[in-house]
Amino acid sequence: MTDRRQLASSRGGRGGSGARSIESLLADFGSDLPRKPVPAPAPAVEPMFPRAAPAKGPRRVGHGWAATLPPLVGYQMTSEQTPVMWPLIAGQGMPPWGAEMGFDALSGGRFFVDPIGWVLAEDIGVTNPNVFIFGKPGRGKSALVKAFVLRMIRFGYRSLVLGDVKDEYEDISRFLGVDPYRIGPGLPGRINPLDFGPLADAWEQQSRAEQQRRATVAFNRWLFLLRGLIGSQGVAFTPTEERVINKVLRHLTGWAAGASTLRPITIPMVWAALDNPTDDLVTACRYSDLQDFHDGTRALRDALGALCEGSLQGMFDAESTFRPDWKAPMQTLSLRSLHDTGNKIAVGIALMCLNSWGQGMREVASAEDRRIVLRDEAWLQTRLSLDAVMTLDANLRLSRTDGDIQIVTYHKPSDPLSAGDQGSQAAQIAKDLLNLSDVRILMGQDQAVASELSALLGLSAMQQDIVTGWAMQDKGRALWMVGEQRYKIATLLTPLERRLTYTNTALDGAL
Secondary structure, three states, rough: HHHHHHHHHHHHHHHOOOOOOHHHHHHHOOOOOOOOOOOOOOOOOOOOOOOOOOOOOOOOOOOOOOOOOOOOOOOOOOOOOHHHOOOOOOOOOOOOOOOEEEEEOOOOOOOEEEEHHHOOOOOOOOOOOEEEEEEEOOHHHHHHHHHHHHHHHOOOEEHHHHHEEOOOHHHHHHOOOOOEOOOOOOOOOOOOOOOOOOHHOOEEEEEEHHHHHHHHHHHHHHHHHHHHHHHHHOOOOOHHHHHHHHHHHHHHHHOOOOOOOOOOOHHHHHHHHHOOOHHHHHHHOOOOOOOOHHHOOHHHHHHHHHHOOOOOOOOOOOOOOOOOOOOEEEEEEEOOHHHOOOHHHHHHHHHHHHHHHHHHHHOOOOOOOOEEEEOOOOOOHHOOOOHHHHHHHHHHHHHHHHOOOEEEEEOOOOOOHOOOOOOHHHHHHHHHHHHHEEEEEEEEHHHHHHHHHHHHHHOHHHHHHHHHOOOHHHEEEEEEEEEEEEEEEEEEEHHHHHHHHOOOOOHHOOO
């Protein structure tokens, strides 16, 4: 028995069993079996919440779960006070169509501008595409307008600048490949405010009803212009003067005689017809004889004579030499040479003539012909007389029908009130001009204007602070009033736009 256990022990080798491992066999020949490396254990990660809260909460005063919630505290405040408690809450921005003008300082979103698109949208509350811009000089009014004009070109809009008083739009016009048309004393250019424009095209081929419609449009436009021009000379335009002018216009054009082709007329021709009336005109105006006609129209004739020999001479007293290219992206009519004379009354009269002429050029525009009409320094026109204010009022009221975006610039909201004495009819109509625009842009103003903003535009104290504070800290900042909505907008310009909109060249040269 002892021999068997020893034999089994000798057979079992080192492990005391009958089988030997591969490692021990290879070790007999001096070799080791390669081993697969074992990865190091990952470091232990501490739990985010090392101590889980018990189901009923920690056992401390003021902790744990309650069967009912405490009552909520309610506050009452106005919409003016709400942004103080929750300053990051901003209203809904404008729809993302039209020209991208900058960003909304309240919401941080981009701000898009499309006045006609706003009129067509039912949820914005804009009823007309007129845009009024107010701002202290140097706050970026012209830069804003130029940027808007450039960016709306891609949407098919072309621009017409009716009276570039300071040649602020000359650089952008030349950049677009269009030379400005200049009007002024001693210059060869002429504009006829009584131009038929496209209304005279294919006149003979039109039906009698269409001819009647076109003639009515032209005569009404001319009547509004002459009313404003005569009123600027301090002459009352009563129904008697209106009847006389209407008869003169119809006699000169041949409409009263039933002519198949209407003759072109000018303001000096109207003056001459009044100075040397025909027997038919005297009879049509219901005067007993020639002397009675002269006595009754003396003030009217003197007013037109003063204009033809003064403010209109050499600029608006002959047939138009300018034929606009409506396919060009921009047309500008420069009044810089007239402005340099310092005669603000003459500049206002020139603006009124250009407005009437521009309206005539647009009276037969196609639906797809989208136009931006800029009326710069409108206060020069509204200060002339009540009739001048009424002329601008009529032009603005037609914007919805014509489909044009009318842009009117002022220095401050009270500028229209300078049209006449306080409480006068002219001042009241000029004040009502503000109601002809649902889009008003208020750029930086001095603190002294704050009361005007509140009285004329109904701004709250916080909105006044935006105009007199935040907007004064940098150019291009403005409070946009779009219908009943208010936006705090900062205009952004590209490097090219900054170069084209720079208006301090004259100041730089003086240094």
